[in-house]
Amino acid sequence: MDITIPILILAIPLFMFLLLGLAGVKMSHKLAGTLGTLGMGTVLVLSYYTAFTYYFSGNPEFIDGTTRLQAVIFNHTWLQFTPALAIRIGFLLDPISAMMLIVIPTISFMVHVYSLGYMHGEKGFQRYYAFLSLFSFSMLGLVVATNIFQMYIFWELVGASSFLLIGFFYTLPSAVSACKKAFIVTRFADLGFLIGILVLSYFTHHLDFLPMTQNPQAVLASFEGVTFLGASGLTWALVLIFTGGMGKSAMLPLHIWLPDAMEGPTPVSALIHAATMVVAGVYLVARLFPLYMLEDAALMFITVVGAATAFYAAMVACAQIDIKRILAFSTISQIAFMMVSLGVASKNNVAIHEGLGYMASMFHLFTHAMFKALLFLGAGSLIHAVHSNNYTAMGGLRKYMPITHITFLIGCLAIAGIWPFAGFFSKDEILSACFANGTFWGIWMMMVAAMTAFYMFRMYFLVFWWDNPDYEKEHHGHLPHDPGFAMTFPLIFLGIVSIIAGFIPFGQLVTFDGHEYHIHIDWSIAGLSMGVAILSIAFSAWLYMKKNDKPQRMADSCRWLWTAANRRFYWDEIYLFITRRIIFDGICKPIAWFDRHIIDGTMDGFAYVTNKASYAIRGFQSGKVQMYIWWYLIGAVVLGIITAICVL
Amino acid sequence: MDITLIWYLVPAIVMFCCGVYGFLTRRNMIAMLISLELMLNAVDINFVVFNRYLFPSSMEGWMFTLFGIAIAAAETALAIAIIINLFRVSKNIDVRDATKMKN
Amino acid sequence: MESVGSTIFYWIIALSIVIFSVLTVTTRKILRAATYLLFVLFATAALYFKLDYEFLGSVQIAVYAGGIVVLFVFAILLTTHPGDNSKQLTSRKKLLGLVGALATAGACAWALCSRSADLFTSLPSMANPSMHRIGEAMLGTAYGQYLLPFEAVSVLLLACIIGGVVIARKR
Numbered sequence: 001m002d003i004t005i006p007i008l009i010l011a012i013p014l015f016m017f018l019l020l021g022l023a024g025v026k027m028s029h030k031l032a033g034t035l036g037t038l039g040m041g042t043v044l045v046l047s048y049y050t051a052f053t054y055y056f057s058g059n060p061e062f063i064d065g066t067t068r069l070q071a072v073i074f075n076h077t078w079l080q081f082t083p084a085l086a087i088r089i090g091f092l093l094d095p096i097s098a099m100m101l102i103v104i105p106t107i108s109f110m111v112h113v114y115s116l117g118y119m120h121g122e123k124g125f126q127r128y129y130a131f132l133s134l135f136s137f138s139m140l141g142l143v144v145a146t147n148i149f150q151m152y153i154f155w156e157l158v159g160a161s162s163f164l165l166i167g168f169f170y171t172l173p174s175a176v177s178a179c180k181k182a183f184i185v186t187r188f189a190d191l192g193f194l195i196g197i198l199v200l201s202y203f204t205h206h207l208d209f210l211p212m213t214q215n216p217q218a219v220l221a222s223f224e225g226v227t228f229l230g231a232s233g234l235t236w237a238l239v240l241i242f243t244g245g246m247g248k249s250a251m252l253p254l255h256i257w258l259p260d261a262m263e264g265p266t267p268v269s270a271l272i273h274a275a276t277m278v279v280a281g282v283y284l285v286a287r288l289f290p291l292y293m294l295e296d297a298a299l300m301f302i303t304v305v306g307a308a309t310a311f312y313a314a315m316v317a318c319a320q321i322d323i324k325r326i327l328a329f330s331t332i333s334q335i336a337f338m339m340v341s342l343g344v345a346s347k348n349n350v351a352i353h354e355g356l357g358y359m360a361s362m363f364h365l366f367t368h369a370m371f372k373a374l375l376f377l378g379a380g381s382l383i384h385a386v387h388s389n390n391y392t393a394m395g396g397l398r399k400y401m402p403i404t405h406i407t408f409l410i411g412c413l414a415i416a417g418i419w420p421f422a423g424f425f426s427k428d429e430i431l432s433a434c435f436a437n438g439t440f441w442g443i444w445m446m447m448v449a450a451m452t453a454f455y456m457f458r459m460y461f462l463v464f465w466w467d468n469p470d471y472e473k474e475h476h477g478h479l480p481h482d483p484g485f486a487m488t489f490p491l492i493f494l495g496i497v498s499i500i501a502g503f504i505p506f507g508q509l510v511t512f513d514g515h516e517y518h519i520h521i522d523w524s525i526a527g528l529s530m531g532v533a534i535l536s537i538a539f540s541a542w543l544y545m546k547k548n549d550k551p552q553r554m555a556d557s558c559r560w561l562w563t564a565a566n567r568r569f570y571w572d573e574i575y576l577f578i579t580r581r582i583i584f585d586g587i588c589k590p591i592a593w594f595d596r597h598i599i600d601g602t603m604d605g606f607a608y609v610t611n612k613a614s615y616a617i618r619g620f621q622s623g624k625v626q627m628y629i630w631w632y633l634i635g636a637v638v639l640g641i642i643t644a645i646c647v648l
Numbered sequence: 649m650d651i652t653l654i655w656y657l658v659p660a661i662v663m664f665c666c667g668v669y670g671f672l673t674r675r676n677m678i679a680m681l682i683s684l685e686l687m688l689n690a691v692d693i694n695f696v697v698f699n700r701y702l703f704p705s706s707m708e709g710w711m712f713t714l715f716g717i718a719i720a721a722a723e724t725a726l727a728i729a730i731i732i733n734l735f736r737v738s739k740n741i742d743v744r745d746a747t748k749m750k751n
Numbered sequence: 752m753e754s755v756g757s758t759i760f761y762w763i764i765a766l767s768i769v770i771f772s773v774l775t776v777t778t779r780k781i782l783r784a785a786t787y788l789l790f791v792l793f794a795t796a797a798l799y800f801k802l803d804y805e806f807l808g809s810v811q812i813a814v815y816a817g818g819i820v821v822l823f824v825f826a827i828l829l830t831t832h833p834g835d836n837s838k839q840l841t842s843r844k845k846l847l848g849l850v851g852a853l854a855t856a857g858a859c860a861w862a863l864c865s866r867s868a869d870l871f872t873s874l875p876s877m878a879n880p881s882m883h884r885i886g887e888a889m890l891g892t893a894y895g896q897y898l899l900p901f902e903a904v905s906v907l908l909l910a911c912i913i914g915g916v917v918i919a920r921k922r
Contacts, residue, residue, distance in 0.1 A: 623747025625680075629671055633851055640858035647865050651753050651761050654863070654870040656798070659768040661859050663791065665852040670776030673840055673848035678826055679781055682788050685819065686772055689795055692811075700802045702869060704877035707888050711897050713807055717814050718904045722911035724819050728826045729919040735830045 006091040013137035024126030036129035044105040068514035070094035090146030095510040100143035110490035111271040117486035135161035147207040166264040178260040185257040189247020196240030238298040245281025262324040266380030275369035303343030310336035314451035319565035344437035355512030360429030367422035371414035374494035378408040385480035396468030407495040416453035425502035453536035461544035664690035
């Protein structure tokens with residue numbers, strides 16, 4: 001394949017970022033927005049072209065009979081350390097990167113369009129579009145990375161652009177602290193990632209993905225006999241690399257940044273914190289999956305972390321008031337689904353069901369990106385209309401905002417896993433994979449799926465049904481209404497995608513080993529999960545359809561649980577306790593005291609003594625030359641006497 | 649009577665001590681400078697005498713004297729320039745009045 | 752054994768050095784002090800001649816007597832009014848000065864006594880340093896030759912000229 005288009009896919013967003021970032025101040029809002037959107041549209045077309053070429057052209061570069069190949073389009077050596085160890089910047093095209101080439105530009109383009117309406121008239125509109133372009137560039141660079149170091153570079157770049165966008169409203173103290181929190185927590189996780197990269201490359205002597213994933217046994221051989229604290233060296237490397245994924249994908253216990261990241265503009269939440277950046281951790285594990293397959297311990301770790309996170313986030317989402325927070329926790333829970341799916345995809349070094357879990361994870365990544373972006377954009381539209389993030393300020397909105405209502409309902413049905421919406425298919429695959437690995441995981445994840453349906457429809461009913469507040473009075477005669485075309489178009493588009501995405505023959509396109517995989521829906525599991533989901537929906541309809549005091553009584557009956565879930569099970573407090581009480585008070589303050597009093601005190605003491613001594617002897621500097629001569633003479637005579645005594 | 653080394657050293661010491669006395673007691677800066685010249689001259693004599701008596705074949709002391717004379721000339725010229733400048737400012741060359749570098 | 756003429760010559764030099772030195776620092780007329788200094792310098796030059804260092808004696812006369820003393824006289828005439836006497840020194844001041852001078856003399860005497868062996872060397876014979884030898888000593892770089900100090904002194908003199916001009920210049 002020609003390298004022009006892949007280079008353009010990366011270069012256009014970067015150029016847009018530079019253009020809007022450097023010259024944006026001189027542009028009008030309209031021009032900057034149009035330029036950014038057009039740039040993203042071009043990238044959309046180019047990357048669709050690239051992805052379709054990869055999947056459907058039948059080019060022998062990409063497909064060998066029925067096996068899809070991993071193709072390196074270009075791989076430029078940037079820094080050569082040793083003949084084997086080099087840092088390269090390249091473009092890798094394989095099933096998952098081609099899939100991401102569809103997901104990222106689609107969501108990004110929709111968000112660009114949506115923001116034309118949502119961010120209309122905001123201060124710093126051009127800066128916003130510059131940052132969006134920077135993010136798109138970084139994310140595209142991440143997914144096409146040919147080596148783990150390139151991935152790390154772009155990994156940090158997406159972290160930086162996420163930081164910039166969360167803190168976009170930099171005059172709000174909450175946004176500033178949220179962006180700092182996001183940056184620090186993910187940086188902390190990336191430390192583990194970096195150590196993992198170094199451990200891995202120390203033994204394999206190179207950084208490239210393809211030699212690792214196509215010949216994992218060689219990697220295993222290079223780790224021969226290396227153990228540390230009872231686990232093999234490769235397990236350590238993989239778990240450390242997964243730590244980076246835990247930070248980016250907001251797994252327990254590093255999830256605390258994602259709910260706060262909702263301080264950023266809502267389209268940003270849709271793009272970065274729901275659809276693309278937060279799945280980078282899943283993508284990373286998927287990218288190195290052949291290595292993870294070799295180490296059951298690492299996969300087990302991923303499964304346990306994912307399952308715990310999924311359950312935890314679903315619990316918390318049931319008790320939140322802020323609709324963006326509910327969606328954030330739902331995102332955490334859904335990403336955990338993908339993680340679990342990867343974790344259960346293999347057992348005893350053999351892929352179960354030809355890597356069903358891997359395929360399901362990628363499928364869910366794809367569908368989740370669509371319907372979660374849809375939900376976030378819908379939430380943005382609600383916030384735009386009501387000027388509040390809390391569902392307590394909403395209710396009965398179905399009459400005022402029909403388009404938002406319908407698309408939001410589609411998103412909720414998709415995430416709940418109702419046939420024929422997209423989420424049904426991918427979630428069913430995940431549950432099948434879990435049952436294939438072990439009944440426990442299957443039941444556990446099905447329970448989480450039921451909770452998902454419950455909290456999503458809780459939000460849906462509370463926002464669109466429930467009570468009907470007196471909007472006319474609260475909004476000074478303005479009734480909430482559907483936003484303009486720029487904002488409804490992405491909603492409608494993503495709504496349609498959320499309906500039909502499940503029918504994409506995903507098994508033929510993205511599989512773990514490139515071989516075609518025939519999806520056959522296991523109706524016993526699918527029916528069970530759908531039944532559970534419908535029950536959950538019915539339950540939440542019973543609770544929240546009409547205004548009543550049942551939810552209140554339920555919350556009162558187990559008040560401690562509700563409060564704990566509402567306070568997110570006190571994770572933030574635990575972090576604050578550890579950082580403030582233990583690290584700050586216990587370690588930093590004594591050190592600061594030592595620095596301030598002992599070290600500074602010594603230095604001040606020197607200065608004080610010198611100062612006093614010079615004041616004491618300044619009288620000698622009288623300017624009277626003959627006094628100087630006297631002192632000199634006395635000194636000379638004394639020295640002479642001493643010399644004479646010594647000589648004698 | 650043999651004129652030995654000490655015969656020359658004693659006048660030199662007297663000259664030096666006179667210089668010290670003058671430098672300590674005089675208030676006029678030019679007089680102090682004259683005393684300084686006396687001391688330098690006494691040192692020069694010492695160099696020459698030691699060279700002549702103890703190391704007649706070499707010229708180290710001789711050379712030092714020569715350089716000492718040159719440096720004394722330079723130093724005197726500068727000192728007198730400073731004194732004249734001071735005089736121009738304060739109409740006075742009493743060393744007790746010149747206690748500050750700036751006024 | 753020295754000749755009688757040489758001894759007499761020595762005594763003349765030594766006495767004039769001592770007497771004029773004392774007079775230089777005791778006279779109250781500054782111009783006279785300069786004159787006595789001139790005599791001391793002449794006596795020193797004579798001493799150099801007596802020790803067979805004719806070149807040094809000539810330099811002494813030319814630079815010291817001809818240059819420095821003239822400079823002094825000019826400076827004195829520029830800065831003092833004729834007939835001005837410096838004030839009578841207080842006896843306390845005199846005493847302090849004497850103590851200082853005597854302490855110096857004591858230190859010198861002490862130093863001389865500690866090296867008493869060399870003090871009674873008689874004058875060895877020596878060929879007068881020829882101009883050729885002096886020139887080589889000043890302009891060579893070998894051991895006992897002084898090109899570098901010579902150059903340093905020339906730079907010093909240059910700096911001194913410039914410094915003198917800068918300092919004494921009218922502002």
